[in-house]
Every structure is written in C-alpha cells, then in structure tokens.
Amino acid sequence: MRDADLIIIGAGPAGMAAAATAAEGGAQLLLLDEQPRAGGQIYRDVGVNGDTRPFLGKDYAAGRPLVGALDAPGITAEFGATVWRIETGRRVVWSRDGISQVTTAHHVLLAGGAQERPVPFPGWTLPGVMPAGAAQILMKSAGLLPRDAVLAGSGPLLYLIAAQLIDAGAPPRALVETQTAGMMLGASRHLPRTLRAAPTLFKGLALIRKIRAAGVARHTGASGFKAVATENGDIEFGFTAKGRAHRLVTPLLLTHQGVVPATHMSRAAGVAHDWCEAQQSFRPKTDTWGGTDAPGLHIAGDGAGIGGAEAAQAAGRLAALDILHRLDLLGEEARDQKAAADRAALDRALAIRPFLDAAYPPPREFLAPEGDTIVCRCEEITATDIRRSLDEGANGPRQVKTATRAGMGPCQGRMCDLTVRGILAACGTPPSTPRARSPIKPVKLGELAALASYQETST
Amino acid sequence: MKPASRFLTRPDQVGVVHMTLDGEALTARPGDTVAAALLAHSGAASRQSVNGSSRTAFCMMGVCFDCLIEVDGQPNTQGCMTLVRDGMALRRQRGLRDIARSDADA
Ligand SMILES: Cc1cc2nc3c(=O)[nH]c(=O)nc-3n(C[C@H](O)[C@@H](O)[C@H](O)COP(=O)(O)OP(=O)(O)OC[C@H]3O[C@@H](n4cnc5c(N)ncnc54)[C@H](O)[C@@H]3O)c2cc1C
Ligand code: FES
Numbered sequence: 001m002r003d004a005d006l007i008i009i010g011a012g013p014a015g016m017a018a019a020a021t022a023a024e025g026g027a028q029l030l031l032l033d034e035q036p037r038a039g040g041q042i043y044r045d046v047g048v049n050g051d052t053r054p055f056l057g058k059d060y061a062a063g064r065p066l067v068g069a070l071d072a073p074g075i076t077a078e079f080g081a082t083v084w085r086i087e088t089g090r091r092v093v094w095s096r097d098g099i100s101q102v103t104t105a106h107h108v109l110l111a112g113g114a115q116e117r118p119v120p121f122p123g124w125t126l127p128g129v130m131p132a133g134a135a136q137i138l139m140k141s142a143g144l145l146p147r148d149a150v151l152a153g154s155g156p157l158l159y160l161i162a163a164q165l166i167d168a169g170a171p172p173r174a175l176v177e178t179q180t181a182g183m184m185l186g187a188s189r190h191l192p193r194t195l196r197a198a199p200t201l202f203k204g205l206a207l208i209r210k211i212r213a214a215g216v217a218r219h220t221g222a223s224g225f226k227a228v229a230t231e232n233g234d235i236e237f238g239f240t241a242k243g244r245a246h247r248l249v250t251p252l253l254l255t256h257q258g259v260v261p262a263t264h265m266s267r268a269a270g271v272a273h274d275w276c277e278a279q280q281s282f283r284p285k286t287d288t289w290g291g292t293d294a295p296g297l298h299i300a301g302d303g304a305g306i307g308g309a310e311a312a313q314a315a316g317r318l319a320a321l322d323i324l325h326r327l328d329l330l331g332e333e334a335r336d337q338k339a340a341a342d343r344a345a346l347d348r349a350l351a352i353r354p355f356l357d358a359a360y361p362p363p364r365e366f367l368a369p370e371g372d373t374i375v376c377r378c379e380e381i382t383a384t385d386i387r388r389s390l391d392e393g394a395n396g397p398r399q400v401k402t403a404t405r406a407g408m409g410p411c412q413g414r415m416c417d418l419t420v421r422g423i424l425a426a427c428g429t430p431p432s433t434p435r436a437r438s439p440i441k442p443v444k445l446g447e448l449a450a451l452a453s454y455q456e457t458s459t
Numbered sequence: 460m461k462p463a464s465r466f467l468t469r470p471d472q473v474g475v476v477h478m479t480l481d482g483e484a485l486t487a488r489p490g491d492t493v494a495a496a497l498l499a500h501s502g503a504a505s506r507q508s509v510n511g512s513s514r515t516a517f518c519m520m521g522v523c524f525d526c527l528i529e530v531d532g533q534p535n536t537q538g539c540m541t542l543v544r545d546g547m548a549l550r551r552q553r554g555l556r557d558i559a560r561s562d563a564d565a
Contacts, residue, residue, distance in 0.1 A: 034521060034540060035540075036492075036542055041520065048490070082521075082540075098533075115518070115520065116518065125512065125514060126513070127462075127502060127503065127504050127513050127514065127515040128462075128465055128502060128515075130515075130517055130519075131517065131518060133518075133519075133520075134516075134517060134518050134519040134520070135519075137519040137520060138466065138495055138498065138519060141492070141495065142469075142488070142490075142491050142492070142499065143469050144466040144467070144469065144495060144498065144499055145466060145467045146465065146466055146467075147464070147465055147466055149465075170467055232462060233462025233502050233503070234462070251462070251463070251465040251502060252465040252466075262522070377508075377517075377523060377525065378509070378524065379509060380508055380509055380510050380512070409509075410524040410527065410535070411522060411523050411524045414522045414523065415518075415522065415523050441521075442524075442535070444533075444535075
C-alpha cells in the first residue's frame with residue numbers, strides 16, 4: 001500500500017500545473033512545498049496578495065488561477081514542508097516544525113525550480129549586498145521596497161525588478177549592466193528562431209523603455225565589481241564601465257546574473273546530470289516527458305533547465321500526463337493527444353532561450369573569480385584557497401572540498417558548487433558533477449533519531 | 460553603529476507581532492518571515508560568520524543559510540523560512556552551532 005499515487009515536490013508553476021492535471025486525471029497526490037504558501041518563485045504569495053501589490057504586474061497576477069486550482073479533490077497540499085530525502089522505492093522524507101515524516105508513492109515529480117546564480121566578487125558577503133531576486137521575494141511576500149538601491153548584473157529578471165521598483169514608486173538609483181553591445185550582437189543570430197517568442201521579446205523591450213523613461217541612470221559593459229562598507233553601513237560599490245572607474249554609494253546593492261536549476265534534490269536522488277554550456281549550469285538528464293533514469297522519478301520546470309514560468313507549466317502538465325499513463329489512468333494514445341497543446345506551448349516558450357542565454361552570459365569574473373573573493377560563504381574560503389588546492393594536487397570537486405572545506409557548510413555547496421566548477425574549468429581540470437547526499441537540508445539530530453525509531457517500528 | 464533599514468518603511472500597517480531580539484523589543488507584521496522582519500527593522504548584521512564577519516539574510520529562499528538565527532532557544536533556524544509569532548525570542552548567533560551534516564562530508 002502506498003500513501004499516494006504521486007508526490008509532487010514544489011508548488012511553483014511546474015508543480016501546481018502538474019498537480020491540477022494529475023488530479024483531474026484521477027490521481028491521489030501529495031503536494032509538498034517548504035514555503036509557507038503556494039506560488040513558487042515567480043508567483044510567490046500571489047494567492048494572498050490579492051490586488052494589494054499591483055506594481056508586481058500582470059504576469060505575476062497571472063499565477064492566481066494556478067493557486068486556486070489546488071483546491072481540488074485528489075490534491076493534498078502541505079506547506080512549510082521541507083523534503084530532505086528521496087529514497088528509491090519512492091519514499092519521500094519531509095520535515096515540518098521539527099518533525100519528520102515518510103510518505104510513499106508510486107511516482108515522484110521534482111518541481112523544485114531554480115536558484116539565483118551566485119555572483120561572487122570582493123565584498124559580496126557584506127550586509128547591504130543581496131541578490132536582486134531576494135529583494136523581489138521581500139517585495140512579494142513582505143511588501144518591503146529596497147531604498148535607493150543599485151541593481152547590478154545582467155539578465156531579463158534584472159529589468160523586470162527595475163520596472164517593478166519603478167511602478168512601486170521606489171526606482172533604483174542606477175542600473176549597472178555587465179552586458180556589452182558585443183554580447184547582444186552575438187545573440188542576434190538567434191533572433192529568427194526567437195520570432196515565435198515575439199510577445200516575450202516585446203515585453204522585455206517594454207521593460208527597458210520603462211527604465212529609460214523613468215530616467216534611471218544606466219551603465220553598460222560594467223566589470224570589476226567591488227563592494228566595501230562605509231562608516232554608516234552603506235555600500236560603496238566600485239566598478240569600471242567604458243574604461244572609467246565609477247563609485248556609487250547605496251544602502252542596498254542588488255546583484256543578478258540569471259538563475260540556474262537547483263539540482264541538490266535531483267543529484268541526491270541519484271539522477272544523472274550533465275553540464276549545460278549555454279546556461280553554464282548542471283542539469284538533470286530528462287526525456288521529453290521529464291522522466292529520468294531513476295525509476296518513478298520525473299522532473300519538471302526550471303529545476304530541469306531554465307525555461308521560465310510558461311515552460312514550467314507546460315512541462316509540469318506533460319510530466320503529469322506521463323505519470324497518469326504509468327499509473328494506468330490514461331492510455332498511451334490519449335496521453336499523446338492531450339500532450340499536443342502543451343508540447344506546442346513548451347516549444348514556443350523555449351524558443352527565446354538561445355537568444356537570452358547568448359545575450360546575457362555571466363561574465364568570467366563571476367564564474368571563475370580570483371584573489372580574495374570569497375567563494376564559499378559558509379566556510380569563508382576564497383578563490384585563492386581553491387586555486388591553491390588545485391596547485392597542491394586536487395583534481396575534482398571532491399578533493400577541493402576535502403582540501404579546503406568549501407561546500408562543507410550548512411548550504412552544502414549550493415552557493416559555491418558552480419564557482420568551484422568554474423575555477424576548475426578555468427584551471428584546465430575537466431570538472432565532474434559534484435555529488436549531493438541526503439539529508440539535502442540540514443536536519444536537527446533529534447529529528448534524525450526520531451525518524452530512525454519510526455523506521456524500526458515500521459519495517 | 461546601527462544602520463537604518465535598507466528598505467523603505469512600509470505604509471499599510473496591518474496588525475503588529477511583538478518579539479524580542481537579544482532581549483530588546485522588536486515588532487513585525489503578521490505573515491513576515493523572521494528574516495524579513497529583521498531586514499525591515501534595521502540594516503545591521505543578524506549573524507556573525509565563522510570568522511566573525513557580519514552577515515544578514517541573503518537569498519531569502521532557503522538556499523544560502525546566511526539567515527541562521529536562534530529562535531526560542533533553537534539555534535541554526537533559517538530565518539527566511541520561519542514565520543514570525545507573538546512572543547518569539549530571537550538571538551543572534553556567532554558561527555555555526557552543531558548542525559546535522561550531510562554524510563557526504565564525512
Ligand atoms: C528568487 C527568484 C525570483 C524569480 N522571479 C521571477 C519573476 O518575477 N518572473 C519570472 O518570470 N521568473 C522569475 N524567476 C524564475 C523562476 O525560476 C520562474 O521561471 C518559475 O518560478 C519557475 O517555476 P518552477 O515551478 O520550475 O519553480 P519555482 O517557482 O521555483 O518553484 C519551486 C518550489 O519548490 C519548492 N522547493 C524546492 N526545494 C524544496 C524542498 N527540498 N522541499 C520542499 N519544497 C521545495 C520551493 O519552495 C518552490 O516553491 C525567479 C527565480 C528566482 C530564483
Ligand atoms: S536567507 Fe538564504 S537561506 Fe535564508
């Protein structure tokens with residue numbers, strides 16, 4: 001006996017869309033999310049925000065029906081529920097309020113989404129330096145608006161957040177872009193393919209127009225980021241643009257270099273991963289339904305490769321259809337027929353990615369930093385420490401970890417895996433996918449002990 | 460030095476949650492996470508790193524663990540994943556207290 005047909009981990013667009021489709025198809029499912037409320041990153045708290053934060057825009061409000069659809073027979077949703085272990089035989093171990101539970105199911109769908117790419121530079125650990133997406137989370141979930149912030153980095157999300165701040169009446173002091181005209185030019189060869197994604201492109205252009213119209217100062221082709229704390233706790237942000245050194249003083253420096261799949265869960269579950277050069281990130285290997293080489297385990301959404309919210313929804317529904325089929329709730333032909341519209345939507349949504357990936361590449365100074373820049377925030381290991389370990393014979397992520405302690409802190413490498421990989425690659429060492437093991441989130445010792453006794457009584 | 464919050468004061472006050480931070484009174488809004496409440500309160504550090512440098516919550520989504528704080532006697536609690544409650548006692552911590560670690564670290 002299983003507790004459920006399906007366990008979906010993550011209630012963002014991918015997980016919510018999958019839940020609705022699976023429940024409609026007759027599956028009994030458990031939806032788990034560690035956040036207090038549904039929505040994932042893009043639609044965070046959209047269900048409770050009503051019309052109180054109009055500055056977040058129409059694309060944000062568009063998430064409301066997805067949250068509403070969770071109120072359906074067949075769906076049990078649990079929030080504040082952190083999954084920390086996925087076992088073969090599809091047992092999912094999750095924790096809430098310090099108590100762990102085990103739920104079994106025939107299938108598991110990982111829909112854990114993305115995280116922001118770490119942007120290491122001298123001073124990025126100072127109070128007053130944050131990822132731009134983190135500030136956006138505060139805007140969505142707490143109505144907190146950054147005061148006189150500087151936005152620095154590159155990517156579509158940076159423009160979106162700038163526009164949201166303008167609409168909220170808290171425009172950023174400046175937008176400092178690492179993007180160069182050359183990158184845009186190089187990306188333009190992808191434009192013909194991108195035409196199918198014209199609406200997305202136009203939305204992007206509208207954001208840039210809004211930023212211009214608001215008179216926000218813009219610097220492009222910026223490099224050499226450096227932050228120091230001033231006497232009163234502000235950030236003095238130094239960078240070079242067009243051959244000139246600049247210094248901006250701000251209470252809050254918000255950086256961004258795109259988002260990357262959050263792969264700790266899929267790696268710890270034993271799914272094969274490879275390196276995606278275009279997105280400079282690890283990603284799980286999946287088939288066209290999101291199925292993986294781990295039996296009974298599907299992955300959908302940005303956790304399987306960055307595609308954005310529309311792609312995440314389509315991929316979530318495709319995975320749900322395939323899972324319904326495997327549960328004998330949907331014939332093969334019916335599955336394929338129902339999938340057609342979502343496949344088209346997925347293709348349309350992904351059409352813009354090659355252009356975006358080429359237009360907003362993360363600069364090398366953040367991928368493979370040098371000198372005193374902290375790489376591992378938990379253990380405060382610098383780029384020099386990592387490079388030294390390579391000189392001393394370390395030849396892979398594992399040895400670097402053992403030699404330096406990078407990645408051994410509570411974040412388990414989430415903030416440094418990609419940077420360690422970047423430094424390994426820059427130093428000519430062919431990097432392998434770093435390992436991830438359960439518990440994928442730190443669990444208090446008492447909780448582990450309680451679970452052990454549960455397992456003894458239940459087996 | 461106590462830098463002002465790096466965020467604008469929120470206008471639409473909707474109820475108040477009373478807590479303490481290192482014994483001093485601290486108010487928050489219902490629905491705030493502990494990390495959001497601290498960032499709204501001041502721009503100062505909410506934790507010291509292993510080497511004693513100042514940190515505040517960073518990713519706000521459970522990834523970086525820079526928001527670790529003692530909540531009602533429970534150290535290493537992720538402030539960005541914990542909702543505020545009336546009477547909550549927060550204590551800033553230094554470094555990391557023992558925390559169940561991944562077996563990959565052994
Ligand atoms: C900070 C941030 C802000 C973003 N803002 C925008 C935006 O405004 N507009 C936009 O177009 N795109 C945005 N994105 C991009 C984002 O990836 C979207 O494309 C979209 O949210 C992806 O949907 P998803 O369903 O794949 O994952 P997500 O929406 O990220 O949802 C994943 C969910 O899984 C949950 N989860 C993860 N791990 C666990 C676990 N171990 N246990 C339990 N639950 C877990 C998370 O709490 C989360 O709710 C943002 C990304 C980030 C990181
Ligand atoms: S702020 Fe990053 S985990 Fe809480």
